[in-house]
Amino acid sequence: MASVELTQENFDHTITTSDIVFVDFWAGWCGPCRSFAPTYEAASEKYDGIVFGKVDTEAQQELASAASIRSIPTLMVFREKVLVFSQPGALPPAGLEELITAVKGLDMADVHRQVSAKA
Secondary structure (H helix, E strand, C coil): CCCEECCCCCHHHHHHHCCEEEEEEECCCCHHHHHHHHHHHHHHHHCCCCEEEEEECCCCHHHHHHCCCCCCCEEEEEECCEEEEEEECCCCHHHHHHHHHHHHCCCHHHHHHHHHHHC
């Protein structure tokens, strides 16, 4: 499955209807974003059960602002509607693979308990 364009119109729906969603906040003028794009696309082709979304911060300024994006690229990961990872900077292929493995291995019952305890 190739990466999908996320917009203000489909972002929430994607997060709430998909188990695992990786979100790459990027811009066309950003050199590190362009360098990270092939790594991200390769992962999107490799992992069928994960949604790999891309948010063009120039076209989706309100969405980027709502997500408090301060630098790009920024990678966010949602699992079962919970933000479980957020970090600026491009990951190398091995780093992205490690993150995917870690997110897939999360004990989500524990994560949901922690979220509930903070609420």
